[in-house]
Amino acid sequence: MILDSFAKKLFSSKPGKDSNAKSLLKSISWRIVGTIDTIVISYIVTGQLVMAVSIGSVEVVSKILLYYLHERVWENATKEKSNEPATELVRS
Template sequence: MILDQHIKKWFESKKGTDSNLKSLMKSISWRIVGTIDTIVISFIVTGQLTMALSIGSVEVVSKILLYYLHERVWESATKTKEHEPEKEYARS
């Protein structure tokens, strides 16, 4: 409780926005939650803890790679090309 206010300052940015550190921490915590979910489901399906842990360890690496590729595709698909003029819309 004593460190609470000091730690909060690490995550504060402009009002209404997350800091880069907070976004990074949220990404890591979400990946941990997702991997635990995969391990639990794998254990329920296979009934083998070692198999579930193996699936979870492969999944964490593959999901990071897939997310990176997904981001790169979105970046290239939404990038405005320099030689293309911006579209102008009719004004009413």
């Protein structure tokens, strides 16, 4: 129960928006799935388990970083800009 409230605080931000920590954990979990896929495909293509694991271990690091950056760019691109002053219409 204590961890549950901590996790909610860690992962919650504004409604409908992901926090940085949640984006990071999502990127890691997605890379686990992606890396398993890469290893399986590499094994099918090369027929060598050591080569397949080597390919998978190299791509996991680069793609975690790329996914996290991609997620943050999309989060910022879709953010409502509430700090900008409202456009004022001038009557003449």
